[in-house]
Amino acid sequence: MASSEQSQPQLPTSAIQNRSTEKSSEVWFEYVVRVHPHHTDYAGIVWHGTYISWMEEARIESLRSIGIEFADLVNIGCDLPVVEISVRYHKAVKLGMVVVVKTRMANTEGVRLDWDYKIQSLDGQELYVSARITLVTIDREKGKIMRRLPPVMEEALTKLSI
Amino acid sequence: MASSEQSQPQLPTSAIQNRSTEKSSEVWFEYVVRVHPHHTDYAGIVWHGTYISWMEEARIESLRSIGIEFADLVNIGCDLPVVEISVRYHKAVKLGMVVVVKTRMANTEGVRLDWDYKIQSLDGQELYVSARITLVTIDREKGKIMRRLPPVMEEALTKLSI
Amino acid sequence: MASSEQSQPQLPTSAIQNRSTEKSSEVWFEYVVRVHPHHTDYAGIVWHGTYISWMEEARIESLRSIGIEFADLVNIGCDLPVVEISVRYHKAVKLGMVVVVKTRMANTEGVRLDWDYKIQSLDGQELYVSARITLVTIDREKGKIMRRLPPVMEEALTKLSI
Amino acid sequence: MASSEQSQPQLPTSAIQNRSTEKSSEVWFEYVVRVHPHHTDYAGIVWHGTYISWMEEARIESLRSIGIEFADLVNIGCDLPVVEISVRYHKAVKLGMVVVVKTRMANTEGVRLDWDYKIQSLDGQELYVSARITLVTIDREKGKIMRRLPPVMEEALTKLSI
Numbered sequence: 001m002a003s004s005e006q007s008q009p010q011l012p013t014s015a016i017q018n019r020s021t022e023k024s025s026e027v028w029f030e031y032v033v034r035v036h037p038h039h040t041d042y043a044g045i046v047w048h049g050t051y052i053s054w055m056e057e058a059r060i061e062s063l064r065s066i067g068i069e070f071a072d073l074v075n076i077g078c079d080l081p082v083v084e085i086s087v088r089y090h091k092a093v094k095l096g097m098v099v100v101v102k103t104r105m106a107n108t109e110g111v112r113l114d115w116d117y118k119i120q121s122l123d124g125q126e127l128y129v130s131a132r133i134t135l136v137t138i139d140r141e142k143g144k145i146m147r148r149l150p151p152v153m154e155e156a157l158t159k160l161s162i
Numbered sequence: 163m164a165s166s167e168q169s170q171p172q173l174p175t176s177a178i179q180n181r182s183t184e185k186s187s188e189v190w191f192e193y194v195v196r197v198h199p200h201h202t203d204y205a206g207i208v209w210h211g212t213y214i215s216w217m218e219e220a221r222i223e224s225l226r227s228i229g230i231e232f233a234d235l236v237n238i239g240c241d242l243p244v245v246e247i248s249v250r251y252h253k254a255v256k257l258g259m260v261v262v263v264k265t266r267m268a269n270t271e272g273v274r275l276d277w278d279y280k281i282q283s284l285d286g287q288e289l290y291v292s293a294r295i296t297l298v299t300i301d302r303e304k305g306k307i308m309r310r311l312p313p314v315m316e317e318a319l320t321k322l323s324i
Numbered sequence: 325m326a327s328s329e330q331s332q333p334q335l336p337t338s339a340i341q342n343r344s345t346e347k348s349s350e351v352w353f354e355y356v357v358r359v360h361p362h363h364t365d366y367a368g369i370v371w372h373g374t375y376i377s378w379m380e381e382a383r384i385e386s387l388r389s390i391g392i393e394f395a396d397l398v399n400i401g402c403d404l405p406v407v408e409i410s411v412r413y414h415k416a417v418k419l420g421m422v423v424v425v426k427t428r429m430a431n432t433e434g435v436r437l438d439w440d441y442k443i444q445s446l447d448g449q450e451l452y453v454s455a456r457i458t459l460v461t462i463d464r465e466k467g468k469i470m471r472r473l474p475p476v477m478e479e480a481l482t483k484l485s486i
Numbered sequence: 487m488a489s490s491e492q493s494q495p496q497l498p499t500s501a502i503q504n505r506s507t508e509k510s511s512e513v514w515f516e517y518v519v520r521v522h523p524h525h526t527d528y529a530g531i532v533w534h535g536t537y538i539s540w541m542e543e544a545r546i547e548s549l550r551s552i553g554i555e556f557a558d559l560v561n562i563g564c565d566l567p568v569v570e571i572s573v574r575y576h577k578a579v580k581l582g583m584v585v586v587v588k589t590r591m592a593n594t595e596g597v598r599l600d601w602d603y604k605i606q607s608l609d610g611q612e613l614y615v616s617a618r619i620t621l622v623t624i625d626r627e628k629g630k631i632m633r634r635l636p637p638v639m640e641e642a643l644t645k646l647s648i
Contacts, residue, residue: 036546038371038539042364042419048244049214049362053524060522071582082210086248095366096557198384200377200533204526204581211524215362222360233420257528258395366560372568373538398528406534410572
């Protein structure tokens with residue numbers, strides 16, 4: 001899913017800006033994944049694109065943990081396309097291993113929602129992947145970035161950033 | 163595939179540095195893709211992770227176009243894990259559309275091989291995705307970054323950067 | 325994509341039955357694929373689910389070859405969900421190999437469209453996978469199997485089965 | 487993963503045949519999955535190939551539940567390629583839904599391990615997918631079907647079929 005619009009500088013984004021905070025949440029949401037064969041490639045390790053799926057799952061589960069059902073957002077016509085990803089691969093993850101995908105909302109600026117990620121061993125001693133993924137909220141019917149977040153989301157995110 | 167080692171500052175990288183040039187190749191390798199159902203998500207557009215597969219295919223085909231068979235590299239014990247990706251999604255690509263994935267080696271610094279990407283409409287008028295993907299060459303047996311590229315690759319890349 | 329309805333025995337399927345023939349097309353549509361890293365798993369061979377993607381691509385390209393654009397079908401509200409697949413894996417396909425996915429419409433009975441597949445080496449000497457995949461045409465708005473195929477499809481398929 | 491050998495009629499398969507039983511296990515192993523965006527296609531429902539991944543995960547987790555670590559099997563040189571799949575899609579599964587993948591070993595005949603599947607709603611009232619997937623145990627070094635299962639597996643499976 002990708003944005004059909006990504007730069008609209010003059011948007012009245014007051015609602016969204018109010019939500020912005022100086023510091024990101026201190027708490028990381030944790031999503032545990034085990035490496036199955038379909039996650040791997042010929043090298044016996046996780047294929048680099050597979051992590052994108054895991055980070056999507058972690059993001060959606062973290063939204064659920066604060067009361068936002070992603071499918072409900074979609075049903076009310078709000079979409080959350082990814083507009084930017086940046087991933088660093090530090091160490092390979094192998095078949096059968098269990099890792100934890102940690103994610104949290106970073107500082108939000110304007111209409112962009114930044115999510116930070118680190119994928120680690122369960123004991124936190126190994127860092128396999130670090131990433132930032134940026135989404136925007138889109139009004140699907142209009143195909144435009146939303147001026148205000150849907151109330152359910154605004155409310156939940158306010159809670160999150162306290 | 164991800165690196166099991168990614169920072170080895172003191173490597174004797176003369177062979178690789180010799181290959182480095184001040185400017186990247188002016189020529190983009192072009193790889194045409196049509197959007198099939200399995201590339202899309204619920205929004206009727208290409209899922210953001212799918213582009214990672216397309217860029218991998220374009221990269222491998224561009225290597226083939228200069229005489230490097232990726233599977234041969236793997237067979238001689240050289241691997242090319244991705245250590246970093248950075249992708250910007252500008253505009254959605256829909257089911258049934260045909261796009262061209264353009265790629266070229268950018269400036270190479272030390273042991274890192276940077277590939278630039280733009281995914282465009284066939285007429286070049288629309289830019290859907292832009293990206294940079296960085297790989298390193300790994301000696302699979304030792305699990306370490308290679309001090310010298312395999313001769314077949316060094317030779318081909320020298321040709322590429324002229 | 326899966327059917328939301330799959331057994332409606334009393335449908336007036338005259339249009340579809342007329343199209344049925346005693347023997348399937350003798351001509352196989354051929355779709356060439358090269359094995360890239362994201363197709364493989366830890367064993368260095370193509371992951372068994374990957375073939376499903378390849379067969380989907382071959383099916384859609386074979387429809388295009390007789391003048392049917394899959395995306396156009398979807399846009400007019402007709403969908404072609406898979407209702408049944410049956411795959412036999414005879415021999416592994418490895419990273420870097422090139423294979424040809426051959427497909428053709430088999431006998432069609434009632435509202436079911438059967439596609440036969442064989443995935444072979446380019447010289448036809450090796451058989452890697454054989455399969456049958458069955459689809460039905462669905463009216464997406466009603467969520468029901470279509471009583472008549474869309475004219476564009478009926479016409480093209482009649483041509484195919486002569 | 488696919489077999490590089492699949493018919494060796496004269497194998498001494500006593501160990502495997504002893505394990506065979508007249509009736510399959512009555513107990514289904516249950517593996518719960520939530521539908522995320524990367525599982526879906528343009529139609530807003532789970533893409534038909536996605537279920538293959540889910541069934542692989544359920545199979546591996548069911549082996550774990552009886553003490554067999556799939557990655558360990560691979561490490562000792564035993565592989566379990568899929569040689570046949572047969573899937574019927576009864577009803578679509580949509581974005582955000584939660585389903586349960588149920589699996590159990592069916593009667594085993596000779597060297598083939600058959601797994602039955604049904605994918606259902608959590609309350610068991612809806613049946614979305616039913617399937618049978620057949621695997622064989624391969625000695626990876628020899629590239630041949632194993633005459634005897636690895637002891638760890640034989641023991642665990644004997645327990646399962648009582």
